[in-house]
Amino acid sequence: MSTAKRQSTVPAGPKPPVNFSSTVTIPKDAVLQGTHSITIQSETLIHPRARLDSNLGSILVGRRSIVQERAQIGVEPQNIDAAVPGGVSLGDYVVVEVNAVIEAGGTEIGDGSVVQVGSRIGSGAKIGKDCTIAARATVAPGTVLPDQTVVLSNGQQRADKRLADARKLSTLKQINVVRKMIRNDQDKFK
Amino acid sequence: MASSPPYTYIQCPCSNEEPAEGSDASSPESDSFHDAERTFDPRAPRSNYSLYPLEYLLYCEECQQIRCPRCVDEEIVTYYCPNCLFEVASSNLRSDGNRCTRNCYQCPICSGPVQVGEVQAEPETNLLSADNATAAPHGPYALFCQYCSWVSSEIGLEFERASGIPSQLAKMKNGGIPRITAKELKERRKEDPDMPPLEDELVDAELQYSALRSFYQSQINGPSNGLPGGLSLGDGHNFSSPAALTRMMSMWQPGGRGAQGKTAGPPDVFPEATDTDKGLKLAQLDESAKVQKLLNGGWNETVSKDQLLGQLEHAHFQDELRPLQCVLRTKRSRRCAVCRHIISKPENKVASTRFKIKLVAKSYIPSISIRPLEPRAPPVPVGMRPQQPQEPPLKPLQPYQYILTFKNPLFEKLKVTLATPNNTPGRFSSKVALLCPQFDIDPVKDMWEDALDGDDRSRTEETGQAEAGKIYKRGRNWVSIILEVIPPLLSVDSLRPHTASGEPTDRSPLREDEKILEIPMFVRMEWEPEAQHDVGDRVGKDRNEGQKRELAYWCVLGVGQISHE
Amino acid sequence: MSRRQVKGDYIETETGNKVSRKANLLGTQNMVLGGKVVIQPEVMIRGDLVRTAPSSSSSGGTTAPSTTAIQTGRYCFFSKGVVLRPPGRRYKGQFSHMPMRIGHHVFIGQDTVVQAATIGDHVRIGKNCVIGEFAIIKECVEVLDGAVVPPNMVIPNYSIVAGQPARVVGEVPEGGGPEENGLRGLYSTVGNNPQNPDM
Numbered sequence: 018m019s020t021a022k023r024q025s026t027v028p029a030g031p032k033p034p035v036n037f038s039s040t041v042t043i044p045k046d047a048v049l050q051g052t053h054s055i056t057i058q059s060e061t062l063i064h065p066r067a068r069l070d071s072n073l074g075s076i077l078v079g080r081r082s083i084v085q086e087r088a089q090i091g092v093e094p095q096n097i098d099a100a101v102p103g104g105v106s107l108g109d110y111v112v113v114e115v116n117a118v119i120e121a122g123g124t125e126i127g128d129g130s131v132v133q134v135g136s137r138i139g140s141g142a143k144i145g146k147d148c149t150i151a152a153r154a155t156v157a158p159g160t161v162l163p164d165q166t167v168v169l170s171n172g173q174q175r176a177d178k179r180l181a182d183a184r185k186l187s188t189l190k191q192i193n194v195v196r197k198m199i200r201n202d203q204d205k206f207k
Numbered sequence: 208m209a210s211s212p213p214y215t216y217i218q219c220p221c222s223n224e225e226p227a228e229g230s231d232a233s234s235p236e237s238d239s240f241h242d243a244e245r246t247f248d249p250r251a252p253r254s255n256y257s258l259y260p261l262e263y264l265l266y267c268e269e270c271q272q273i274r275c276p277r278c279v280d281e282e283i284v285t286y287y288c289p290n291c292l293f294e295v296a297s298s299n300l301r302s303d304g305n306r307c308t309r310n311c312y313q314c315p316i317c318s319g320p321v322q323v324g325e326v327q328a329e330p331e332t333n334l335l336s337a338d339n340a341t342a343a344p345h346g347p348y349a350l351f352c353q354y355c356s357w358v359s360s361e362i363g364l365e366f367e368r369a370s371g372i373p374s375q376l377a378k379m380k381n382g383g384i385p386r387i388t389a390k391e392l393k394e395r396r397k398e399d400p401d402m403p404p405l406e407d408e409l410v411d412a413e414l415q416y417s418a419l420r421s422f423y424q425s426q427i428n429g430p431s432n433g434l435p436g437g438l439s440l441g442d443g444h445n446f447s448s449p450a451a452l453t454r455m456m457s458m459w460q461p462g463g464r465g466a467q468g469k470t471a472g473p474p475d476v477f478p479e480a481t482d483t484d485k486g487l488k489l490a491q492l493d494e495s496a497k498v499q500k501l502l503n504g505g506w507n508e509t510v511s512k513d514q515l516l517g518q519l520e521h522a523h524f525q526d527e528l529r530p531l532q533c534v535l536r537t538k539r540s541r542r543c544a545v546c547r548h549i550i551s552k553p554e555n556k557v558a559s560t561r562f563k564i565k566l567v568a569k570s571y572i573p574s575i576s577i578r579p580l581e582p583r584a585p586p587v588p589v590g591m592r593p594q595q596p597q598e599p600p601l602k603p604l605q606p607y608q609y610i611l612t613f614k615n616p617l618f619e620k621l622k623v624t625l626a627t628p629n630n631t632p633g634r635f636s637s638k639v640a641l642l643c644p645q646f647d648i649d650p651v652k653d654m655w656e657d658a659l660d661g662d663d664r665s666r667t668e669e670t671g672q673a674e675a676g677k678i679y680k681r682g683r684n685w686v687s688i689i690l691e692v693i694p695p696l697l698s699v700d701s702l703r704p705h706t707a708s709g710e711p712t713d714r715s716p717l718r719e720d721e722k723i724l725e726i727p728m729f730v731r732m733e734w735e736p737e738a739q740h741d742v743g744d745r746v747g748k749d750r751n752e753g754q755k756r757e758l759a760y761w762c763v764l765g766v767g768q769i770s771h772e
Numbered sequence: 773m774s775r776r777q778v779k780g781d782y783i784e785t786e787t788g789n790k791v792s793r794k795a796n797l798l799g800t801q802n803m804v805l806g807g808k809v810v811i812q813p814e815v816m817i818r819g820d821l822v823r824t825a826p827s828s829s830s831s832g833g834t835t836a837p838s839t840t841a842i843q844t845g846r847y848c849f850f851s852k853g854v855v856l857r858p859p860g861r862r863y864k865g866q867f868s869h870m871p872m873r874i875g876h877h878v879f880i881g882q883d884t885v886v887q888a889a890t891i892g893d894h895v896r897i898g899k900n901c902v903i904g905e906f907a908i909i910k911e912c913v914e915v916l917d918g919a920v921v922p923p924n925m926v927i928p929n930y931s932i933v934a935g936q937p938a939r940v941v942g943e944v945p946e947g948g949g950p951e952e953n954g955l956r957g958l959y960s961t962v963g964n965n966p967q968n969p970d971m
Contacts (some may be wrong), residue, residue, distance in 0.1 A: 319925065
């Protein structure tokens with residue numbers, strides 16, 4: 018029942034130029050494709066089947082971030098007419114959860130923000146620091162969110178008054194545990 | 208509950224039992240006859256309240272009738288907290304109210320569950336060094352909502368201990384200001400009798416209520432304080448107190464009021480509370496602070512209707528909301544409203560999913576499923592299953608055939624007679640024909656019989672064709688027949704100017720539910736209960752032995768969507 | 773688990789589990805499938821995220837002996853695109869995943885992401901739902917399509933929940949209880965020799 022034998026199904030697109038820190042953990046069944054550069058900074062953790070696409074612009078993932086399985090970063094915008102050229106830039110301690118979609122087009126996500134399960138960030142949105150995009154919430158293209166904003170699934174926004182550092186610490190601890198469970202295969206992408 | 212076609216809803220007969228129809232009510236036979244004659248209109252406004260999917264219906268063995276949620280009476284078996292799943296004794300309910308008194312709270316903002324956690328999660332370790340977590344400090348604690356990131360320290364609620372949140376919360380107002388309880392006030396007053404009454408801002412609803420209560424209590428219990436007149440003005444609004452009741456009773460006793468006068472008991476006229484200690488609180492008419500807050504905070508700072516509904520006190524702004532104690536939930540038994548027999552009773556224990564008694568309609572009446580004879584939707588690929596194939600809308604004035612499958616849940620042979628109107632009721636009426644309206648369905652066999660009979664496939668008798676008067680397919684305990692429909696043209700212009708009765712036709716634009724092809728169908732079933740196989744294994748067995756039982760009801764088949772331009 | 777059939781879109785195990793070859797199962801050694809479980813294409817199960825909690829050593833580096841990360845009962849059905857992921861949290865200062873337990877006759881609809889701690893028997897979860905971390909779903913619960921069950925929520929028996937965040941919106945009627953789940957029938961409609969869904 019192991020799936021390890023048939024990894025050839027990963028589409029053989031152009032291999033993007035990558036720039037990894039040596040402490041990045043990325044398994045071989047993560048999907049990196051595109052033509053622009055993909056930069057992943059130190060101690061960041063990429064889960065299997067996460068998808069980073071640099072076709073529309075370069076992708077930067079900051080330090081100590083987590084990109085979970087099936088998250089898609091750098092997706093072609095839904096509304097291609099309104100899209101701006103550009104890639105995606107994630108700050109430090111950013112967590113992109115399962116099935117989250119971040120559209121390309123100069124999209125920025127600030128340090129310590131969490132993009133939860135199944136949410137969608139529109140092209141060119143600027144998410145501040147320590148924000149939370151709740152599960153299945155949508156951030157419209159071009160939205161600018163101040164620091165510590167919570168966006169709920171119904172579109173409602175509120176200010177997060179928790180201490181942001183506690184969450185960063187959690188993220189760090191999670192990285193330190195999970196990186197041992199994921200077989201790192203940086204070389205495949207180089 | 209299925210909402211898109213195909214579906215089958217069953218009409219509970221309780222909606223026909225109208226006590227108002229005096230002439231018919233006396234003779235039940237004529238009533239049922241009357242029922243059978245009349246066509247049931249699934250779009251009639253009242254039908255909304257009598258149509259149920261089969262799973263929602265119960266069956267009363269005693270009345271031999273279908274029972275729906277509207278014609279049963281409910282009785283509470285167990286109270287429990289939906290969050291901690293602890294059972295609450297009904298005696299506690301009286302003292303503590305219908306909310307969980309453990310640490311179960313809901314977020315006042317989003318209604319999600321909140322957890323108790325430490326506010327200072329961990330000392331500030333240098334994040335970029337290592338995870339050298341030192342000994343965790345204790346407290347202060349706060350309530351955290353994991354969904355919307357609300358934390359109770361936002362509104363100044365922090366707790367010393369992680370347990371016993373309700374008692375800590377009761378002593379605290381939003382903002383962490385200690386709340387003055389009536390007891391405290393009393394003690395303070397005892398120490399310093401000359402203490403001036405509290406300022407109005409410090410008196411919250413609870414304190415005011417307790418002050419008012421003690422004020423009026425003292426008057427009810429106290430001797431009549433000699434207010435002259437003795438006019439019975441007070442009677443009008445004191446019906447709820449038992450004292451008022453006895454007083455009223457005494458009025459009817461011969462010579463009661465006049466002769467005895469008011470020797471004891473409460474006075475007829477109650478003075479009103481005149482100061483803070485008695486529970487007077489002046490309305491705050493100066494709302495400039497609120498207006499200012501609204502100007503600064505804007506719409507997002509105000510509470511929504513949903514948020515307000517959960518609150519005990521009125522609030523204008525988000526920061527006035529308090530965490531909500533979880534409202535208890537119940538397990539309930541159901542009685543037939545006619546014969547008072549219990550027809551459903553869950554086990555008492557909270558964790559149990561079993562029922563002591565459960566007489567559900569689906570173990571008495573056949574289930575009906577609908578599917579097209581020739582599906583036009585492509586089959587769902589195996590990997591996508593179980594997705595429902597989406598049939599395209601039906602084209603007007605074209606015949607369509609559907610397979611209706613009836614499954615017998617009984618251990619007896621079931622004789623089924625069906626009837627549908629040739630034309631469905633409503634402005635746009637479809638033509639309907641049942642190719643085989645009368646058939647028998649074999650009983651459910653128990654496992655042994657089934658094993659002895661061998662493969663049930665050998666016994667299936669298949670016509671496999673849509674032939675009039677013949678069953679389409681027959682299985683072990685099911686029968687399929689063919690239903691033919693011709694949907695109407697959904698165009699207001701195509702309607703005749705007058706109905707059969709001569710009234711002008713309703714020419715209003717097409718309504719939403721007129722696009723759905725719904726067919727009323729009358730089902731009459733007959734069976735002879737056998738004592739040894741009686742399903743319910745309940746009372747009234749001997750009496751019914753050898754007798755034929757019958758049950759008749761209307762149901763509605765939601766067949767599909769009709770296309771229109 | 774031996775392979776009965778070499779060809780076909782599904783791997784059918786001795787205990788009757790039908791696992792699509794297009795499913796992503798990670799850490800299969802930490803998974804226990806209860807038999808007659810259906811795993812549809814593009815389902816992702818993170819058996820590799822095992823519990824590390826009782827690591828007594830102060831360094832926190834050594835992982836505990838690998839335990840079961842995900843356990844399911846009989847006749848579970850995981851539709852296309854489902855993600856099952858053991859929930860994780862900080863426990864005594866350390867981060868650890870915790871095992872996920874799924875009961876018998878549990879249906880999970882398409883593209884739903886589950887990070888629950890426990891899902892009871894006869895639970896039906898619709899499509900496009902998110903079940904938050906450490907949610908506890910008791911028996912015979914129905915989660916309607918698109919619901920977002922917040923982390924740590926407890927859903928009692930026979931509840932119907934919906935919405936974002938999910939709340940209890942109704943009760944499963946008596947007639948819709950455990951026996952009327954249809955997963956046995958559904959089981960036969962997939963696999964290498966699927967039957968027609970009707971009848």
